[in-house]
Amino acid sequence: MVEPLMTITNLKKHFALKKNVFSKNVIVKAVDDVNLEIPRESIFAVVGESGSGKTTLGRTLMKLIPPTAGMVSMDGKDILTLDKKAFLPYRRKMQIVFQDPYNSLHPRKLVKTVIGEGLKIHFKGISEMEIRDKIREVLLQVGLREEHMFRYPHEFSGGQRQRIAFARAIVLEPEFIVLDEPTSALDVSVQAMVLKMLQEARAQNALTYLFITHNLSIVDYFANHLAVMYLGRVVETGSKAEIFDHPAHPYTRLLMNSNPIPDPFLKREKQVVRGEIPSPIHPPSGCHFHPRCPFAKAECKEQEPQYREISSGHFIRCHFPV
Numbered sequence: 001m002v003e004p005l006m007t008i009t010n011l012k013k014h015f016a017l018k019k020n021v022f023s024k025n026v027i028v029k030a031v032d033d034v035n036l037e038i039p040r041e042s043i044f045a046v047v048g049e050s051g052s053g054k055t056t057l058g059r060t061l062m063k064l065i066p067p068t069a070g071m072v073s074m075d076g077k078d079i080l081t082l083d084k085k086a087f088l089p090y091r092r093k094m095q096i097v098f099q100d101p102y103n104s105l106h107p108r109k110l111v112k113t114v115i116g117e118g119l120k121i122h123f124k125g126i127s128e129m130e131i132r133d134k135i136r137e138v139l140l141q142v143g144l145r146e147e148h149m150f151r152y153p154h155e156f157s158g159g160q161r162q163r164i165a166f167a168r169a170i171v172l173e174p175e176f177i178v179l180d181e182p183t184s185a186l187d188v189s190v191q192a193m194v195l196k197m198l199q200e201a202r203a204q205n206a207l208t209y210l211f212i213t214h215n216l217s218i219v220d221y222f223a224n225h226l227a228v229m230y231l232g233r234v235v236e237t238g239s240k241a242e243i244f245d246h247p248a249h250p251y252t253r254l255l256m257n258s259n260p261i262p263d264p265f266l267k268r269e270k271q272v273v274r275g276e277i278p279s280p281i282h283p284p285s286g287c288h289f290h291p292r293c294p295f296a297k298a299e300c301k302e303q304e305p306q307y308r309e310i311s312s313g314h315f316i317r318c319h320f321p322v
């Protein structure tokens with residue numbers, strides 16, 4: 001097997017919350033014991049309902065927030081323990097694009113500054129000429145034009161701003177990009193074009209994406225690997241083909257059944273699974289999903305299921321896979 005680009009081992013991110021000055025801290029296990037291997041040059045989708053920990057996973061493995069426990073290795077190196085200086089090359093190799101293109105770009109900076117400012121930090125001694133050339137090149141790659149570098153972000157539509165945010169990421173020649181719901185704030189007609197651009201840029205630059213989304217139709221169209229999260233845990237992961245053909249966790253099945261539209265661009269709504277998502281502060285005992293699971297038995301309430309491999313590369317956290 002090809003070495004994965006990234007290996008995530010027992011990763012945890014817990015937040016301590018204080019309701020008021022008299023109360024004790026309560027712990028939110030936003031990411032709880034996550035184990036994943038992200039193949040090189042793959043599009044690895046992370047799906048799950050709101051609050052399942054997708055964004056926290058992305059931010060923790062980018063080292064934007066400190067982990068509670070666990071390891072993330074990239075090219076065989078444990079990156080979470082590196083100090084600031086040693087991490088600097090990885091800061092460049094790993095980029096993130098956020099959901100909201102309106103808040104993620106500085107309104108008073110020209111596009112050329114927005115895209116170019118990271119270059120001076122990461123490519124010491126780069127000339128103004130080289131910066132200009134690189135900006136021109138990435139603008140064309142994301143489907144914009146050279147003269148756009150002299151405009152301000154507010155002069156662009158949402159889809160164009162997301163292209164600028166993506167250009168800012170790829171100009172640093174990264175290997176890995178977290179895309180956190182990059183198209184969910186966009187009109188449906190624009191989504192398709194931005195996804196196509198992302199797909200072409202991935203191939204052209206040999207990139208690996210961690211693609212966070214609510215939309216399984218987009219996963220089907222776009223991704224080749226998939227992890228399903230529920231209350232901070234990965235409940236199922238594997239290749240997209242395997243999971244779409246043989247979903248084994250009842251939660252994955254319910255997500256798929258509630259998302260039957262084959263065309264990813266017809267709907268942008270979130271999946272609806274029967275029942276409320278339980279509070280992450282007091283998650284259910286045993287298997288977190290048992291109160292909503294149509295197949296739950298006594299054991300599911302009492303015992304936490306182990307994370308185990310049911311076929312090559314297909315992992316699941318369930319006592320009674322379907």
Ligand SMILES: Nc1ncnc2c1ncn2[C@@H]1O[C@H](COP(=O)(O)OP(=O)(O)OP(=O)(O)O)[C@@H](O)[C@H]1O
Nearest residue numbers: 015017028030049050051052053054055056057280
């Ligand atoms: N800084 C924080 N402090 C405390 N709790 C947090 C913090 N960030 C996230 N959480 C909690 O962690 C859990 C996971 O949040 P996260 O934003 O990662 O979910 P998500 O899957 O990205 O959801 P969405 O689909 O709504 O974006 C939630 O219960 C959230 O309230």
Ligand SMILES: [Mg+2]
Nearest residue numbers: 054055056180
């Ligand atoms: Mg999120």
